[in-house]
Amino acid sequence: MPExxxxxxxxxxxxxxxxxRVAEVIRPRCKLRPIEIAPRxxxxxxxxxxxxxxxxxxxxxxxxxxxxxxxxxxxxxxxxEPRMTGLVLLAEPPDRAHLRFGxxxxxxxxxxxxxxxxxxxxxxxxxxxxxxxxxxGLDRVGPDALRISAHxxxxxxAASRREIKVALLDQRAVAGIGNLxxxxxxxxxxxxxxxxxxxxxxxxxxxxxxATREVLELAICYEGSTLGDGTYRNALNEAGNYQNHxxxxxxxxxxxxxxxxxxxxxxxxxQRSTFYCPGCQPLGRRQVEK
DNA sequence: CATATGTCCTGAGAGC
DNA sequence: TGCTCTCAGGACATAT
Numbered sequence: 001m002p003e004x005x006x007x008x009x010x011x012x013x014x015x016x017x018x019x020x021r022v023a024e025v026i027r028p029r030c031k032l033r034p035i036e037i038a039p040r041x042x043x044x045x046x047x048x049x050x051x052x053x054x055x056x057x058x059x060x061x062x063x064x065x066x067x068x069x070x071x072x073x074x075x076x077x078x079x080x081e082p083r084m085t086g087l088v089l090l091a092e093p094p095d096r097a098h099l100r101f102g103x104x105x106x107x108x109x110x111x112x113x114x115x116x117x118x119x120x121x122x123x124x125x126x127x128x129x130x131x132x133x134x135x136x137g138l139d140r141v142g143p144d145a146l147r148i149s150a151h152x153x154x155x156x157x158a159a160s161r162r163e164i165k166v167a168l169l170d171q172r173a174v175a176g177i178g179n180l181x182x183x184x185x186x187x188x189x190x191x192x193x194x195x196x197x198x199x200x201x202x203x204x205x206x207x208x209x210x211a212t213r214e215v216l217e218l219a220i221c222y223e224g225s226t227l228g229d230g231t232y233r234n235a236l237n238e239a240g241n242y243q244n245h246x247x248x249x250x251x252x253x254x255x256x257x258x259x260x261x262x263x264x265x266x267x268x269x270x271q272r273s274t275f276y277c278p279g280c281q282p283l284g285r286r287q288v289e290k
Numbered sequence: 291c292a293t294a295t296g297t298c299c300t301g302a303g304a305g306c
Numbered sequence: 307t308g309c310t311c312t313c314a315g316g317a318c319a320t321a322t
Contacts, residue, residue, distance in 0.1 A: 001314080003316085032299085032300075033298095033299075033300095061316070081316080082316080083298095083299095083315085083317070084316050085299090117299095118300065119298090119300045121298065121300090121316065122316085160292080160293085161292080161293080162293070166293095171317075178316070179314095179315060180315095227314095229301080270294080270295085271295080272314090272315060273315090
């Protein structure tokens with residue numbers, strides 16, 4: 001489940017194709033339900049053929065491939081949303097059956113760029129600069145979790161009555177945090193996932209902000225988390241390593257590595273698994289459930 | 291307006 | 307062995 005560290009790893013893995021030209025747009029035949037590709041393939045082809053890959057970016061959990069301006073064109077972008085199981089690859093994919101979209105490239109070290117998606121919830125979208133601003137502007141996707149200031153993070157959420165773990169998943173509030181890293185961040189911050197945003201103190205917001213940076217940056221260093229299903233891979237189809245450094249995620253009933261005196265617990269929050277340490281993340285007395 | 295829930299999808303694993 | 311069931315959680319649509 002690619003979140004910010006995994007998508008950032010994908011983005012960095014694409015750097016070899018900077019400067020390459022698009023020679024062909026490929027939609028492999030696939031027995032499964034086709035993913036969303038927009039606009040229709042004929043239009044897509046017409047607009048991207050021969051264009052150069054000028055810049056690689058990321059908006060939250062999306063990879064952005066910006067195409068160079070060539071005379072009459074604006075810098076259009078190919079925006080790839082991996083969602084649950086999508087991968088962006090320069091190397092051979094895990095299998096051919098789930099290949100969804102590809103670019104044949106020339107003038108660089110890699111001859112193909114693939115989008116592979118086992119569950120098919122992901123999408124590939126070509127957008128103009130104007131459309132990009134509308135679809136991925138600050139009112140649709142919040143500030144990046146690695147760029148947001150402590151003050152802005154707090155001010156965007158402090159009035160909310162939502163539980164902090166749920167709020168951290170809101171991409172309009174802050175972009176890039178998903179279910180796995182939300183649990184990891186709150187554990188490092190020492191904040192219980194059920195605490196309500198509007199009851200957190202300034203010191204706790206600072207702790208959450210610090211933990212966000214620390215967890216996400218370390219996870220990027222380890223090239224993201226490849227969970228038990230093995231789905232996530234970097235652009236060269238190699239597994240990440242951060243799963244070996246998780247403090248709470250997927251560690252229910254195991255001892256806490258920090259306090260050693262408590263056992264990690266799992267519960268369901270907004271239909272998602274939440275993991276936390278009851279010793280390190282106390283639920284304040286005023287927060288006790290009815 | 292803010293917040294909560296339902297939906298899409300496939301493959302893995304459990305239980306019989 | 308093969309069927310049915312449940313679960314996983316990204317973003318978005320719809321409901322409260």
